[in-house]
Amino acid sequence: MTAKLQKKIRSVDRIVSDSDCPPDVPLILRVAVPSPLRQTFDYLPPKDCVRTALIPGTRLRVPFGRTQTVGVLVELSTTSQVARARLKPALAALDDAALLPAELLALMQWAGAYYHHPLGEVILGALPPPLRQGKPPQAVRAPRKTTEIETAVSIAPPPLNADQQRAVAALSAALDAAQPFLLDGVTGSGKTEVYLSVIEQALARGAQALVLVPEIGLTPQLVQRFRERFSAPLAVMHSSLSDGERLRAWLAARDGTASIVLGTRSAVFAPLARPGVFIVDEEHDLSFKQQDGFRYHARDVAVMRARRANVPIILGSATPSLESLYNVQQGRYRRLVLASRAGASRAPVMRVLDVRRQTLDGGLSPMLLQGVARHLGEGGQALLFLNRRGYAPMLICHECGWVASCARCDARLVFYQTQRRLRCHHCAAERAADAQCPACGCVDLRTVGQGTERVEQHLARHFPHAGIVRIDRDSTRRKGSMQAMLDDVHAGRSQILIGTQMLAKGHHLPNVTLAAILDADQGLFGVDFRAAERMAQLIVQVAGRAGRAGKPGEVLIQTHHPDHPLLRTLITQGYGAFAATALEERALSELPPYSYLALLRAEAVKAEAPLDFLRAAHAQAPAAHAVQLFGPVAAPMERRAGRYRAQLLVQAPQRAALHRFLTAWLPELEALKLARKVRWSLDVDPMEMI
Numbered sequence: 154m155t156a157k158l159q160k161k162i163r164s165v166d167r168i169v170s171d172s173d174c175p176p177d178v179p180l181i182l183r184v185a186v187p188s189p190l191r192q193t194f195d196y197l198p199p200k201d202c203v204r205t206a207l208i209p210g211t212r213l214r215v216p217f218g219r220t221q222t223v224g225v226l227v228e229l230s231t232t233s234q235v236a237r238a239r240l241k242p243a244l245a246a247l248d249d250a251a252l253l254p255a256e257l258l259a260l261m262q263w264a265g266a267y268y269h270h271p272l273g274e275v276i277l278g279a280l281p282p283p284l285r286q287g288k289p290p291q292a293v294r295a296p297r298k299t300t301e302i303e304t305a306v307s308i309a310p311p312p313l314n315a316d317q318q319r320a321v322a323a324l325s326a327a328l329d330a331a332q333p334f335l336l337d338g339v340t341g342s343g344k345t346e347v348y349l350s351v352i353e354q355a356l357a358r359g360a361q362a363l364v365l366v367p368e369i370g371l372t373p374q375l376v377q378r379f380r381e382r383f384s385a386p387l388a389v390m391h392s393s394l395s396d397g398e399r400l401r402a403w404l405a406a407r408d409g410t411a412s413i414v415l416g417t418r419s420a421v422f423a424p425l426a427r428p429g430v431f432i433v434d435e436e437h438d439l440s441f442k443q444q445d446g447f448r449y450h451a452r453d454v455a456v457m458r459a460r461r462a463n464v465p466i467i468l469g470s471a472t473p474s475l476e477s478l479y480n481v482q483q484g485r486y487r488r489l490v491l492a493s494r495a496g497a498s499r500a501p502v503m504r505v506l507d508v509r510r511q512t513l514d515g516g517l518s519p520m521l522l523q524g525v526a527r528h529l530g531e532g533g534q535a536l537l538f539l540n541r542r543g544y545a546p547m548l549i550c551h552e553c554g555w556v557a558s559c560a561r562c563d564a565r566l567v568f569y570q571t572q573r574r575l576r577c578h579h580c581a582a583e584r585a586a587d588a589q590c591p592a593c594g595c596v597d598l599r600t601v602g603q604g605t606e607r608v609e610q611h612l613a614r615h616f617p618h619a620g621i622v623r624i625d626r627d628s629t630r631r632k633g634s635m636q637a638m639l640d641d642v643h644a645g646r647s648q649i650l651i652g653t654q655m656l657a658k659g660h661h662l663p664n665v666t667l668a669a670i671l672d673a674d675q676g677l678f679g680v681d682f683r684a685a686e687r688m689a690q691l692i693v694q695v696a697g698r699a700g701r702a703g704k705p706g707e708v709l710i711q712t713h714h715p716d717h718p719l720l721r722t723l724i725t726q727g728y729g730a731f732a733a734t735a736l737e738e739r740a741l742s743e744l745p746p747y748s749y750l751a752l753l754r755a756e757a758v759k760a761e762a763p764l765d766f767l768r769a770a771h772a773q774a775p776a777a778h779a780v781q782l783f784g785p786v787a788a789p790m791e792r793r794a795g796r797y798r799a800q801l802l803v804q805a806p807q808r809a810a811l812h813r814f815l816t817a818w819l820p821e822l823e824a825l826k827l828a829r830k831v832r833w834s835l836d837v838d839p840m841e842m843i
Contacts, residue, residue, distance in 0.1 A: 199242055361414065538653070551597040564579050608671065625652055
């Protein structure tokens with residue numbers, strides 16, 4: 154990291170207190186407001202405001218342009234680059250004490266600097282909506298406790314195996330240290346039990362635990378595990394909560410009344426009174442990366458937060474990201490291995506099904522159907538994975554070849570048979586399905602390909618007496634619907650599950666003995682350099698749903714490329730061997746984690762505007778040793794939601810060189826006249842190149 158960037162980050166770490174400002178010197182308030190401008194704004198204190206009430210971390214109502222807004226005081230000073238006569242006083246102080254703890258305010262300032270994002274959007278975006286609106290930090294208690302849970306312990310913890318005992322011992326010894334751990338455990342190895350044991354010790358010391366999970370769908374089952382294990386209050390934080398529920402959870406975390414905070418990505422910025430241990434479950438998951446607005450990575454922010462709080466952090470996964478494995482190699486993380494499944498369960502047998510020259514019925518090969526029948530006949534359940542929603546990804550005219558396409562995106566419309574609708578999965582546009590071809594008038598319109606809806610229909614025909622549930626974004630829109638389906642599976646009322654990626658993550662389904670991937674070819678030839686890594690992780694995660702309760706498990710993988718090196722390595726040697734090979738390839742290609750990236754994106758209604766802006770941005774790039782710029786080029790999906798998109802990639806061999814370049818470049822970008830004709834954003838450490 155460059156000396157200049159270190160100085161910048163140190164400066165945002167310094168929370169200036171009132172003692173730094175002599176009482177006889179007029180104060181200047183530096184305030185972060187929700188604005189796209191990458192700066193704070195200077196104000197005079199509010200009239201009749203007690204000086205001691207002006208503490209960094211408090212909210213202020215301030216004039217901003219022709220309106221008013223709520224900002225957060227981040228620093229007190231006695232000087233300003235703006236003439237004092239031009240400074241406006243803040244309108245009112247909204248808090249009697251700091252709303253944000255000093256450590257959290259400093260973390261937000263670091264995150265804004267690292268991701269080069271406006272500080273006001275970082276800070277205000279992390280607050281519950283009522284606090285962003287200037288309402289008092291007081292929660293109206295709901296009739297039923299929904300964000301704080303207190304129950305007695307109802308289930309005794311199971312005995313730990315040798316691997317789990319070693320992991321818990323190592324983690325317990327580090328409860329007073331800022332040590333990152335990678336808990337690398339095969340699916341079903343009992344990582345959650347390790348988490349619970351460490352949390353138990355942290356709570357016994359009077360500390361709080363922060364647990365991050367990638368998906369809302371995983372929250373109910375973890376909440377149940379915590380209910381059964383702890384009598385301590387629990388705060389749950391995710392995007393499906395009401396404003397009131399979010400505020401109650403936020404305040405419970407900040408005040409320390411919630412000993413455990415469990416949430417999705419945004420919970421990494423939850424205030425904590427007594428941080429003791431941080432846990433990121435399924436640390437490899439792409440859901441931890443925010444893909445718009447403030448493009449932070451919750452896992453990486455959590456690692457930094459743990460270091461600053463001097464507490465351990467556990468990154469758990471059966472398929473660790475290559476970045477985390479690289480950090481283990483570099484000595485930054487300590488790796489703890491859970492090599493075998495917990496209890497009596499054993500790893501499932503994996504088989505590749507060569508579907509070349511096979512007759513597929515709704516995407517189902519005869520061998521796969523035989524496998525499902527065999528497992529159902531033996532009293533087991535079957536999970537079938539297909540990462541495509543809807544009935545079919547394409548509706549085509551058999552006469553002239555017309556294809557139903559989105560009018561606003563470079564994408565085909567997905568056909569939904571039940572509603573006879575066409576939907577775009579990129580911009581959410583939808584319309585009634587055509588009865589005849591709009592190009593030639595032919596009524597012979599045919600569907601091509603399979604989605605989960607179509608597979609469900611074909612399974613129902615082959616297994617009419619089996620209960621079938623489809624778990625995807627369409628079938629789980631209603632609150633509680635996913636948990637109701639899983640309850641049916643656990644109760645044995647449903648024997649076949651068909652679903653998308655949301656079904657592959659972390660669910661414990663003890664009676665599932667067969668897991669099947671219907672189309673492994675989707676991820677084998679992706680344009681993104683991370684495609685192979687993600688496909689390997691997905692295969693292992695889906696496979697991990699089978700054979701988790703002592704019953705023999707089997708995994709069937711349908712593919713047209715049975716000899717693909719990725720599949721062969723995974724099946725014969727496991728994920729660890731694949732990851733080692735993939736890291737070697739990344740090193741030879743000088744791709745992350747062996748280099749560092751930033752992606753400058755631009756979009757506009759007019760096709761040429763994004764490329765014009767990015768060309769101008771390229772021309773304004775400062776000279777920097779070893780920093781390379783690639784592009785600009787149109788995005789892989791150039792038109793989305795009626796806007797044309799393009800991107801410019803920045804690559805550097807060291808993180809410091811990248812940030813030095815970006816710090817010098819951003820003011821030049823903001824000054825470009827063409828910047829006003831596009832919507833542009835900077836993505837540091839991008840996880841998707843689309």
